[in-house]
Amino acid sequence: MYGIINKSMEELVKSNFGEAKWHDVLQLSDIKIDYFVSNEPYDDEITYKIAIAISEIMQMPLQNVLFVFGEWWILKTTKEKYGGLLKAGGENLKEFLINLPLFHNHIMLMYPKLTPPEFKVSDIQDNSIHIHYFSKRVGLQEFVHGLLSGLGKLYDVEINIQVLASRDNNNDHEIFSISW
Ligand code: HEM
Structure with missing residues (x-):
């Protein structure tokens, strides 16, 4: 990385x-x-x-380190260094999450050798959404959990995050249900 x-x-x-x-x-x-x-x-x-x-x-526990790092990555590192890019991702949390699948395309312009995560969205409702996370890398589920939590804080929205499916349970990717 x-x-x-x-x-x-x-x-x-x-x-x-x-x-x-x-x-x-x-x-x-x-x-x-x-x-x-x-x-x-x-x-x-x-x-x-x-x-x-x-x-x-x-x-x-390693899982806590990854979660804390996910929040830190959003609320400190990228907010300070790439605040404009984050802002351009959406006017509110829902919009940002709907745009998330395309987000790392912009990052690849700056970091051409990036191996980005892949995100898909589904089940979009007024107050909830499902985020699907695909990656060649293993063990980063709690990092993503922390990133999503950080995004809630960034947009000052109280969110609830549930893991609906995971590679730990024989699914081929992770599914997070996010409601606010
Ligand atoms: C301006 C904001 C962001 C920047 C500059 C950025 C940049 C990066 C970089 C450089 C990597 C390392 C990948 C590599 O080097 O091959 C990475 C990985 C990753 N990013 Fe982002 N990112 C940003 C925002 C986000 C957001 C908002 C999410 C999701 C909520 C996200 C999810 C991830 C994940 C899960 C990985 C780990 C890679 C994997 O799972 O395979 N990033 N990002």
């Missing part, structure tokens, strides 16, 4: 727990890179190793 993802996790750790904890994370993950370049692609393995090391050092 592009360095911006790893850098964002670095900022999450440094802002919440201090520089020393990030140093511990780097040491434990044994990745031997101490500076990430945002627009350079890195092995996915590195991102997973960082998340696992954070979970061990902070004594927090």
